Amino acid sequence: MATVHIPTPMREATDGAARVEIEGATVREVVERLEASFPGLGGRLVEDGQIRPGLSAFVDGANVGRRLRTKLQPESELFFVEALGGG
Amino acid sequence: MATEIQSGKVHVQTTINGESVDFLAEPRESLLEVLRDNLGLTGAKEGCNNGNCGACNVVMDGVLVNSCCVLSVEAAGASIETIEGVASPEGLHPLQQSFLENAALQCGVCTPGFIVAAKALLEENPNPTEYEVRWWLAGNLCRCTGYDKIVRAVLDAAERMRAEA
């Protein structure tokens, strides 16, 4: 089960849960199941089958951007964070 | 004897880096524009076009000037030295070598102005203090280096040049 960290403003959709456990071999599977379990939440993270523009996924500390095919381990930790630019 | 009032394209004869040069230019064109766009000497850069950055520094009749603040027609009869004339066929000027060795450049766009200005300084004062270097070069803005390595490079070159003199 991967652990997905839910950003505070979106916890309304998870009944206040800060972390949810989701089964999935890839980021895409987790996001799809997240959407199914918490209607509306997926839509804020994912749009048209993509991670929403401007967001990046972090899998076990690695910034995998919007790569939904990224493989997950059973104990993976998943974050969704606004993508950053720089100077 | 009435003085001729020049307009339109004016024929100007001048000396640049020791070579006699002729060009046609409108009086409103600056020396910087002529160097860069008419004569292909693009080493001098436009950073501000009003005398506040030093990227266009050249030496005119032995005096450091901002070529953006000189009219093209004022070059008539003058002797002008640009960055392109600093190195000799034998090799780099000690300042150029020192800038390389001291890593005294980053983006490099202000570098020609700094080298031209620093050369003018060392010709007037071969043994400047750090303060004198900073004072002389205050008209040359660099946004990348924080000046530290530039000042070191100039002091380093001065020392080498004194040793060779």
Added chain:
Amino acid sequence: MAVDTRVGQTIKHHDEEYKVIGTRPIRHDGLEKVTGEARYGSDINLPGQLHGKVLRSPHAHARIVSIDTSGAEALDGVRAVITSAAFPDPGDKLTGGGEAPGLPLKFKSANMLARGKVHYHGHAIAAVAAANPHVAAEALKLIDVEYEVLDPVLEVWDAMKPDAPVIIEDLYTAKADGTTAEEASNVAAEMLYEVGDVDAGFAEADLVVDREFTFGVVHQGYIETHNATAHWLKDGHLHVWCSSQGAFTIRQELADLLDHPITKIHVVPMEIGGGFGGKTTAYLEPLAALLSRQTGHPVKMAMDRADVLKATGPTPGGYVRVKLGVTNDGMITAGYANLAFDAGGYPGSVVGAGCRCVFAPYNMPNAKVEGFDVVVNKPKTHAYRAPGATHAEFASETVVDEICRTLDIDPVEFRLKNSAKEGDWQLAMPPYPRIGHIECMEAARDSAQWQTPLETAPGKKRGRGIASGFWFNIGFTSSVTAKLNSDGSVTLLEGSTDIGGTRTSIAMQFAETLGISVEDVDPIVADTDSVGQTDVTGGSRVTFATGLAAHNAANDMKDQIVEGLADLWDVAADSITHADGTFSANGNSATVGEAAGLLEEEGVFPIGKNTVTPTREGGAFAVHIADVEVDDETGKVEVLRYTAVQDAGVAIYPPYVEGQMQGGVVQGVGWALNEEYVYDDDGHLLNASLLDYRMPTALDVPNIETIIVEVPNPGHPYGVRGVGEVPIVPPPAAMANAIHDATGVRMSHLPMSPARVQAALAAEA
């Protein structure tokens, strides 16, 4: 006296020894840059070339009633005049690529040439192509624009008021929870980041300090002004030569804005005269392209300095509130921050990054940060070196200093005690990987400056300040193609514009991996047709990401050499070893150079290549110490001494790491003391020149002492962390803390200009 050839100190927290990495070769492009031969964008002159200029709005906020270009078109020498009508309708498309993908394209398009409405003083209205720049400038005066002038909104706190004039009539706040507001306002986006229980954290605190700070707009101040030359061929191929931090980004923007196929757009990165985040987006390129399409000639455009200051992307002004709770023994229990930044005339400020940096140096069990991206009548703001972090950490590091004073705790001790370290939670992010804040703080504590008591002088007010800073660094995509020549030298094509010596830092990593000298590598910044996808030079990513691509490409080349030699020597490939640049197997051996010669005879020319999107950037910390003297009669602040400490991971090319640190410090000192946009009440920018924008000169700063700390980034084979951005973060706070130490006055606005310091001193007295 001998010249001081001191180089900065390096403190290693690893045992790696390298042959090339960490040395100080002369940079590959240095010669051309000291002789004036290097070719920057404005140095281009093409046959048949025309010159373009841009008409800019004299108003900060206005509706465009009409534009009459006939007068300009009639002027002798004028070849084309365009307005926003020349751009395709962006519809509802979003921007691709670049640093901030996914924003409405209509905003970017309208920022190129105003579409119906002017959002700031200097907003581009029309563009002209003419036989020479003087005629083009004359033509601008003949364009007749009728404006309906509107009230401007200049500051975020005014723009957020419910009754503020709304600048973009269909802008609905993107709320933190992913929903969208129903009423239009100037707030483009809200964000919220939280960890732990902030109310409980404050309840545990013995001392709570809550302060507000404000900021003027500042510009990156690169010395080379923006320029672009475009040639639109009759078959639709578009060639562009420009000064940009990213040729591929410009290509993407041109494709988006002009609705033109990427395959037909060819962007040549010229040498770039500085960027610092300000050259990460297009301004002139699309205009030059359209003017070229219309005239059939190449069109060259260059901004003057006033245009650069008025109409490119400075970094935001705005507001930051920071509230920190601590126990009497100096442990942070909670932090709250609220940041509102100028987006400028269109949405998209760097406030999000500011939010996530504000408490980054500390292990903060309970924190809450709110951010607001606010549209105002100023130029569309952009990244500037660690974008958003300097504002945020000026506020938090000033509050930390106040807490240390109040509790009488040494500021180094406090920071060490509360420092973030590996495994600690980051705000809204995964826990920190290996980081070097503690190592930097210890190096600062042990530095010559910190260990030397501040020299007092009768009648002089002197003080010392210290501050930390953090920046994430970014990864993005980089590509390298390396060709082995028959003499063993390597031509290395890379896509990252070189602003500060990165050709060499990339080549050094390649050389280290292949086992050759860096002088045998010839690095070339290639155009968009000649090298793989490479994102913008920014986010301190080039030595990290493009260096990684170079390392990978060297390994690829090594594998090909091994394969070729295996064939030649008739041995199994896996029996060939590679050490110190020599391949050996079964009694045979060949250096890279010898191998190249052997392979040439076989008709084999290895090409190593790699495209990589690394995922573990490795954030960087810096700790700075400033000694200042304050003239209490005039309010003027002099920097007496300055030390910058920074975790570089591993410094590939130390002189240029030091250079980045020193340059960042001086930009930060300029921001701290004098730099800001000055507006009148009508929103006119008054100081759009290098005279009145007041960037530091050589006479305004001392030598900057550097200490490179090497805590390797586990996400890079050589441990690289980006180094370019974080050095601008601590200076304003270090300076403010030093000013307080000298005078007892706390400054809460950047810049801390003499007039403001003097007024604060007078108010205190």
Added chain:
Amino acid sequence: MRAIQYAAPSTVEDAVAILAEHGSDARMLAGGTDLIVQVREDARDTGVFVDAKKIPELMDLSVNADGSTTLGAAVPCHQLYNNAQFAASYPAVVDAARIIGSTGIQGRASVGGNLCNSGPAGDTIPPLIVHSAVCNIAGPDGERTVAVEDFCTAPGRNVLADGELLVSLTLPKPPAGSGSHYLRFIPRNEMDIAVVGAGASLVLDGESITAARISLGAVAPTPLFVQAAGDALIGLTANEDSFAVAADIARDAASPIDDMRGTIAHRKQLSYVLTQRALRGARARAQGGSPTNGH
């Protein structure tokens, strides 16, 4: 830049003829560091540039029989600080010449040009005033002289009529026991326009002040000659108490504005502080030393 015409006359008469013919459309071009930039930036509309640098009188720098000095209007700043005699006699003018713009600007910019630009913050103007310099003006109707303190009439404007040009300045020989100093306040250390500038000259008899002149820049529409501040010092001892009296008068005389370069409050304060510092520097020089504060 608009199209312009250029002439390089070799005599004052020719220059006057061209200026008279073209009226307000013509201006003298000395170092050009103001004029070229102003026309380029549409801040001044000049169509005929009359180069001053081929006219011997405008490039003259010499000591006259009566001990006064003639400073040609187009003599560049760098020649002043490289001229030991001039620097010894008129240190406040040299203080200003050394801080106008950069080294590159000082290679071209002239004191006469600075005066004719008539900016309220022109750095050389307060020093000329405290040295009692006089403008030598030539025009279609002949020559006339005007005291420097009466030369500027408004920001960017002066007493020169169409057809007139500033030929030179005459600086009287400084009396024995005199010293002068000019300094300005700028947020940076170089490359800036004075937020306030202050010049002072003192003539000392022992410790006693026998003559004093004080002038401020950037605190009024024109550089300000604060005669009352100098007069108040006459007969007083050259000490901090006396300087404070003059500084008070100078601060009261200043009527600055708020603009992008400074605030009213700050400029008032600076008027006081800089007057004190200029006086200290002038005293140091009168006593054979050199100023210890300010650039």
